[in-house]
Amino acid sequence: MINFLDITKETCPMTFVKVKLQLAKMEKGQTLEVILNEGEPLNNVPASCEEQGYKVLSTEAVGDGKHRLMIEK
Amino acid sequence: MSKKKDLTIVCFSGDFDKVVAAFTMATGAAATNRKVTMFFTFWGLNVLKKEQGRKFLGQGVLAKVFNFLMGGGNKLPLSRLNFAGASPGLMTSMMKKHNVATLPELIEAAHALGIRMLACEMALHILELERSDLIEEVEDVVGVATFLNESEDGHIIFV
Numbered sequence: 001m002i003n004f005l006d007i008t009k010e011t012c013p014m015t016f017v018k019v020k021l022q023l024a025k026m027e028k029g030q031t032l033e034v035i036l037n038e039g040e041p042l043n044n045v046p047a048s049c050e051e052q053g054y055k056v057l058s059t060e061a062v063g064d065g066k067h068r069l070m071i072e073k
Numbered sequence: 074m075s076k077k078k079d080l081t082i083v084c085f086s087g088d089f090d091k092v093v094a095a096f097t098m099a100t101g102a103a104a105t106n107r108k109v110t111m112f113f114t115f116w117g118l119n120v121l122k123k124e125q126g127r128k129f130l131g132q133g134v135l136a137k138v139f140n141f142l143m144g145g146g147n148k149l150p151l152s153r154l155n156f157a158g159a160s161p162g163l164m165t166s167m168m169k170k171h172n173v174a175t176l177p178e179l180i181e182a183a184h185a186l187g188i189r190m191l192a193c194e195m196a197l198h199i200l201e202l203e204r205s206d207l208i209e210e211v212e213d214v215v216g217v218a219t220f221l222n223e224s225e226d227g228h229i230i231f232v
Contacts, residue, residue: 013101014174017182020104048105 079227087116088152089161095232096179103186114193131201
């Protein structure tokens with residue numbers, strides 16, 4: 001099952017907050033797909049997830065300054 | 074990976090804008106893997122009152138008047154351009170318009186992130202407030218020694 005979160009309309013600090021809380025709800029091994037904006041979210045959300053021991057599987061641009069981030073808990 | 078420093082925010086101010094700044098830093102820090110404690114004292118305690126509006130809390134006349142005038146979370150004034158209390162409402166609508174989290178949303182997020190919210194024992198005493206006058210999210214009522222012990226090796230921000 002893939003969990004999905006679009007944080008492109010969120011601003012700091014809820015970008016980080018929503019990702020963190022969503023990951024906390026998930027089981028180990030599950031995947032989270034996050035759509036985020038370039039700049040602050042793209043620079044810091046993946047790094048913050050890795051620090052917590054989660055695995056960043058991929059990041060890819062999906063156009064319009066948005067990126068898709070795949071994280072495995 | 075170096076261990077991140079803990080963060081303690083002293084919420085002395087009960088001004089709407091400063092409280093929003095404090096909760097923004099707190100939730101941002103907690104969401105990026107820092108242990109965060111918020112220590113509320115004096116005007117900052119207004120944020121934690123169960124009673125969001127104005128209510129005569131406490132026993133003595135002075136405490137009652139003070140608590141009534143200070144009010145709760147819905148009555149926090151803007152530190153500048155308050156316009157007799159109209160501005161916080163206007164500011165909240167501007168925040169919503171720009172998808173910025175409102176104060177109640179930030180407080181809810183702080184709780185969900187496990188941020189420790191502590192209330193100052195001395196200030197509660199002066200204002201004749203009881204633990205039961207504060208929201209459930211408040212973890213404990215402590216003194217300055219506890220606050221100092223907990224923030225020994227971390228950053229302290231005074232708001």
